[in-house]
Amino acid sequence: MLKARNLEAGYGPLRVLKGLSLHVAPGEIVAIIGANGAGKSTLLGSLAGLVRPTSGSVTLRGEDVTGSRPERMLAAGCSLVPEGRKLFAPMTVRENLELGGYSVRRRLGRKAFEEDLAGVFELFPRLGERQGQLAGTMSGGEQQMLAIGRSLMSRPELIMLDEPSMGLAPLVIKQIFSAISALRSRGKTVLVVEQNAKAILKIASRGYVMETGSLVLEGTGQELLANRDVQRAYLGKEYSSIADEREGR
Ligand SMILES: Nc1ncnc2c1ncn2[C@@H]1O[C@H](COP(=O)(O)OP(=O)(O)OP(=O)(O)O)[C@@H](O)[C@H]1O
Ligand SMILES: [Mg+2]
Known part of the structure; x- marks a missing residue:
């Protein structure tokens, strides 16, 4: 690979x-x-x-x-989840994931995007529960989950x-x-x-x-x-x- x-x-x-x-x-x-x-x-x-x-x-x-x-x-x-997570702190969990999935949504449409989102929430149920929370107010562990989730949204x-x-x-x-x-x-x-x-x-x-x-x-x-x-x-x-x-x- x-x-x-x-x-x-x-x-x-x-x-x-x-x-x-x-x-x-x-x-x-x-x-x-x-x-x-x-x-x-x-x-x-x-x-x-x-x-x-x-x-x-x-x-x-x-x-x-x-x-x-x-x-x-x-x-x-090939996607990198960087040291320190580098989320968009003033944006919500959902918005961070949407940014990660931007190219998939444009290329493959809304359905593919929604499927990917469901896949991320299945891996990290906490993110599904906290979609409207600002990324910067999530705990360290939740932020790491979000960083991984955001990266997955690009289908690496x-x-x-x-x-x-x-x-x-x-x-x-x-x-x-x-x-x-x-x-x-x-x-x-x-x-x-x-x-x-x-x-x-x-x-x-x-x-x-x-x-x-x-x-x-x-x-x-x-x-x-x-x-x-x-x-x-x-x-x-x-x-x-x-x-x-x-x-x-
Ligand atoms: N942007 C930068 N500009 C200048 N030097 C840098 C930069 N980033 C890293 N370095 C230097 O490069 C060397 C290697 O750093 P790097 O961050 O790759 O190490 P690391 O193994 O990831 O360390 P850590 O375990 O602390 O994360 C260090 O001496 C560091 O000071
Ligand atoms: Mg390092």
């Missing part, structure tokens, strides 16, 4: 992506984990057309889309999520992760950046570990969960003490 080869990108003189390659196959949930500042958002930005790569290539379904603008990536079926094949669980309480995080799993059963392909490594690797088909602009490790979700380096760096105390014990520390 999506392939990046030797991708390099940055901001002015700052080199952030240092020649990385990745692929996402149809129907996969692919996770990217890594420390703050590793360049994860820059990577998603360069795949979604927000950051222009300085070298390397991006292909979507075999077609070269390197350096394509975000509108073109969206039209090609590939949905990219940047830290969907950020700032949310454990119970809400659970809901978001089960929604991500549900996206796969709806035939979507997912590329997700997450700090919550344990939870995302449990549902991911594959994952990559990113360090300072490079992908340093790749494996299935299970392989990465079982990897000592991953356990020590990203899976917290409970895992690092098990790893230390095994190695006699």
Whole structure:
């Protein structure tokens, strides 16, 4: 579905992506984990057309889309739910979803649009109950649901999520992760950046570990969960003490 080869990108003189390659196959949930500042958002930005790569290539379904603008990536079926959600705060839930579905409605008509809306409300019933509420007054979890819902309204094949669980309480995080799993059963392909490594690797088909602009490790979700380096760096105390014990520390 999506392939990046030797991708390099940055901001002015700052080199952030240092020649990385990745692929996402149809129907996969692919996770990217890594420390703050590793360049994860820059990577998603360069795949979604927000950051222009300085070298390397991006292909979507075999077609070269390197350096394509975000509108073109969206039209090609690749949607980004950005870090911090970026909703239209003074607009209602319904209006945010309508904006997300604007092109589908124009292309395929009102019926298709209404079907998509019903699909979003089925995934997130809370959004259906709160259609008239201003997006900016929704809780953090509800805003994340709305951001995902808005993105779905464009009928993406590939949905990219940047830290969907950020700032949310454990119970809400659970809901978001089960929604991500549900996206796969709806035939979507997912590329997700997450700090919550344990939870995302449990549902991911594959994952990559990113360090300072490079992908340093790749494996299935299970392989990465079982990897000592991953356990020590990203899976917290409970895992690092098990790893230390095994190695006699
Ligand atoms: N718009 C920008 N202009 C200049 N530098 C930027 C910009 N966005 C990001 N950077 C820099 O690029 C580097 C990588 O940032 P990026 O946001 O991609 O990391 P990240 O892995 O997503 O971090 P986090 O986990 O904190 O979200 C950082 O050093 C950051 O300061
Ligand atoms: Mg980021």
